[in-house]
Amino acid sequence: MTWSLQLLFATLLLLNCSDTRQAADNRVLTDSVVLFKKDSAFTAGEVPALIKCNLVKKPFTVSTEDNSRILLMLDNPVLTAPAEGVYEVYVTGVQQDVTMLAADQKSFAGLLDLYSLTAPGVKQQLELDITEKVNPLFYQQKAYPVFYIYIRLTTVQDANKKNVPNPGSLHFSSAAILQVKN
Amino acid sequence: MKNFPLIFGGLIFGILLFFVPSGRKEAVTGKNKRPAVNIIECNPAAPLLLNVTSFKSRYGLEPMRVRKNIDLLTQAEINAIKVGVIKMKALPYTNPTSWTYQSAIHGTLLTDNLPLWNSCHKPTEANFFLAWHRMFVYFFERILRSKSGRANLTIPYWDYQTNLVMHPAFRDNSPGNPLYNVRTAAINAGGALPSSIQTAFNNSLDIIPYYTFQSNLNTGPHGSVHTAISGDMAGVTTAAKDPIFWVHHSEIDRLWEVWRSKCAGRANPIDTTWLNKTYTFFDENGTPVALKGSDVVEISTQLNYKYDDLPAVITCPAARPATVSRQTLITKEAPVELRGKKQNTNFTRESAEGLETFVSTKHRNTFNFANSVTPERLTITFEGLRIEQMPEGVIEVYLNLPAGQTPVASSKYFVGLLDLFSAEHHNNHYAAVQNEDQTEIDATKAARALGLTVHSLQNATLSFYVRGISLRGTEAPAAAQISIRHIKFSVDRYQN
Ligand SMILES: [Cu+2]
Numbered sequence: 001m002t003w004s005l006q007l008l009f010a011t012l013l014l015l016n017c018s019d020t021r022q023a024a025d026n027r028v029l030t031d032s033v034v035l036f037k038k039d040s041a042f043t044a045g046e047v048p049a050l051i052k053c054n055l056v057k058k059p060f061t062v063s064t065e066d067n068s069r070i071l072l073m074l075d076n077p078v079l080t081a082p083a084e085g086v087y088e089v090y091v092t093g094v095q096q097d098v099t100m101l102a103a104d105q106k107s108f109a110g111l112l113d114l115y116s117l118t119a120p121g122v123k124q125q126l127e128l129d130i131t132e133k134v135n136p137l138f139y140q141q142k143a144y145p146v147f148y149i150y151i152r153l154t155t156v157q158d159a160n161k162k163n164v165p166n167p168g169s170l171h172f173s174s175a176a177i178l179q180v181k182n
Numbered sequence: 183m184k185n186f187p188l189i190f191g192g193l194i195f196g197i198l199l200f201f202v203p204s205g206r207k208e209a210v211t212g213k214n215k216r217p218a219v220n221i222i223e224c225n226p227a228a229p230l231l232l233n234v235t236s237f238k239s240r241y242g243l244e245p246m247r248v249r250k251n252i253d254l255l256t257q258a259e260i261n262a263i264k265v266g267v268i269k270m271k272a273l274p275y276t277n278p279t280s281w282t283y284q285s286a287i288h289g290t291l292l293t294d295n296l297p298l299w300n301s302c303h304k305p306t307e308a309n310f311f312l313a314w315h316r317m318f319v320y321f322f323e324r325i326l327r328s329k330s331g332r333a334n335l336t337i338p339y340w341d342y343q344t345n346l347v348m349h350p351a352f353r354d355n356s357p358g359n360p361l362y363n364v365r366t367a368a369i370n371a372g373g374a375l376p377s378s379i380q381t382a383f384n385n386s387l388d389i390i391p392y393y394t395f396q397s398n399l400n401t402g403p404h405g406s407v408h409t410a411i412s413g414d415m416a417g418v419t420t421a422a423k424d425p426i427f428w429v430h431h432s433e434i435d436r437l438w439e440v441w442r443s444k445c446a447g448r449a450n451p452i453d454t455t456w457l458n459k460t461y462t463f464f465d466e467n468g469t470p471v472a473l474k475g476s477d478v479v480e481i482s483t484q485l486n487y488k489y490d491d492l493p494a495v496i497t498c499p500a501a502r503p504a505t506v507s508r509q510t511l512i513t514k515e516a517p518v519e520l521r522g523k524k525q526n527t528n529f530t531r532e533s534a535e536g537l538e539t540f541v542s543t544k545h546r547n548t549f550n551f552a553n554s555v556t557p558e559r560l561t562i563t564f565e566g567l568r569i570e571q572m573p574e575g576v577i578e579v580y581l582n583l584p585a586g587q588t589p590v591a592s593s594k595y596f597v598g599l600l601d602l603f604s605a606e607h608h609n610n611h612y613a614a615v616q617n618e619d620q621t622e623i624d625a626t627k628a629a630r631a632l633g634l635t636v637h638s639l640q641n642a643t644l645s646f647y648v649r650g651i652s653l654r655g656t657e658a659p660a661a662a663q664i665s666i667r668h669i670k671f672s673v674d675r676y677q678n
Contacts, residue, residue, distance in 0.1 A: 115417070
């Protein structure tokens with residue numbers, strides 16, 4: 001890790017303790033329901049984090065009228081080394097062989113934005129809209145839906161198209177799934 | 183930003199002395215009389231801060247410039263960029279047109295807190311992500327152009343959809359290459375960014391509402407490119423020090439235009455908060471210029487640049503005209519069940535009353551698909567849709583597919599998708615499913631290709647085919663469990 005990066009990460013950690021309230025959501029959440037909460041810390045890297053989401057509440061109908069969305073919230077992300085790649089998120093209805101997860105599949109939910117977290121004063125929390133991914137599962141599973149979230153680091157490739165190894169990982173203090181009405 | 187004029191005070195005042203051109207000096211000092219001393223007149227009306235009008239009148243008419251794909255740049259064009267970067271890097275960091283000052287406008291770890299430093303990525307200003315960066319790259323480009331001495335210089339863009347490998351000019355570690363920077367080793371060795379970045383960019387472009395698109399682009403693929411490249415790029419307070427930053431953000435700016443060019447309801451914001459949001463940057467003479475959101479919505483007419491693969495002005499066709507009337511022609515009364523991979527259904531046993539009424543009142547057995555005033559469209563409505571098992575794929579619908587023929591979406595029999603998950607309709611569909619409501623497909627194209635008459639709908643066959651996701655060329659197995667209570671053919675008339 002270069003000197004400037006060390007400084008960057010140190011800054012990032014410091015900012016985490018400073019005025020995070022100022023960076024509170026711009027979005028006014030008039031209605032928000034916690035569907036799932038994971039209170040223990042976990043880690044994602046080249047070995048993916050797997051969160052089994054056993055919903056505590058049946059989600060209410062998502063419709064255009066109330067514009068409600070299902071959000072994955074990941075708290076206090078800390079990188080142990082430069083990512084040199086992207087953190088991919090997958091949502092599946094059944095547990096999967098992680099080597100089979102690929103971004104051209106329907107289960108690909110998006111990428112985590114660790115970059116924006118480095119801006120001064122930004123709340124150290126990642127948010128990913130997974131509405132399109134979980135809705136079909138909610139409909140399939142009538143009572144209390146169960147689904148799986150995988151968070152995996154996919155590194156850049158070398159000139160021989162091999163993913164380069166990366167020693168780093170991404171730690172989270174907790175996670176939650178919210179249903180919000182804007 | 184509130185203290186802006188105050189902060190500027192001393193620093194800018196010195197830079198902003200406008201000198202009277204020599205011709206005017208003579209007018210001031212009298213006809214044919216040369217002044218004894220060289221009079222330098224400070225123009226008292228010179229503004230400390232230019233707005234869009236004073237900025238444009240200062241530089242006059244400018245030619246249209248084209249931002250190119252970096253892979254298409256000539257060596258001479260790359261060299262001009264290098265010259266500009268070297269000159270900017272040679273300036274003291276307190277000079278607003280210096281490399282360090284410009285990158286500090288985005289973010290910096292320096293603590294001098296000079297005017298405009300650290301003005302990007304404020305937590306409360308995420309709605310202006312694209313507009314702010316458009317202005318930032320635009321003014322940086324003007325500075326780089328003026329330093330390079332090449333009148334047509336523009337910042338090229340890195341098209342991630344066609345090439346995940348960084349341009350070699352930015353990776354060349356030869357001494358003195360101003361475009362080189364320390365990054366992820368594999369990237370500087372010619373390795374590729376992860377391909378999920380391409381998927382994520384595509385997914386962003388599919389989103390219709392501007393702010394949702396912007397947020398998805400910003401917090402997904404845009405940020406991931408930063409962290410994948412790593413080094414300075416990985417942090418907001420260092421990113422713009424890496425020369426590749428500008429090429430990345432030229433692409434982000436282009437993607438805004440690509441998004442617009444996909445039309446289908448995509449449009450720039452029209453709320454006054456966005457339109458009136460003002461940001462200040464420095465032009466090539468170090469003069470601060472304030473632009474509003476509304477000043478940067480049409481790049482070719484307002485900022486004199488375009489992208490090499492997009493039209494200068496993006497125009498979208500008018501929204502589909504409103505239906506004037508709908509007339510039901512024939513209804514499949516019995517439920518249709520799709521259990522598994524495919525299912526056919528026909529209308530032979532259904533009442534032909536609607537068909538007869540249409541033919542007898544219109545005195546024609548044909549559709550007026552091409553009528554210029556009130557064209558008709560054939561619509562298939564699926565009522566009482568219930569999904570017991572979602573397919574891992576899509577449900578294709580075919581009209582009059584001959585028995586034994588393989589369903590192919592590029593064939594004339596293809597009507598469309600019973601696309602239960604599509605981003606734009608998804609919510610409706612979900613609600614529809616819950617309430618046993620309806621969805622519809624426009625079958626006009628297939629009806630024209632098949633030369634359907636009104637009466638021939640009595641013999642129409644609909645085929646449903648569950649198409650699995652294609653994984654690297656191979657279709658994955660897919661099945662669905664779906665029931666549809668009624669299927670209707672109707673003719674809609676539109677007012678052109
Ligand atoms: Cu950026």
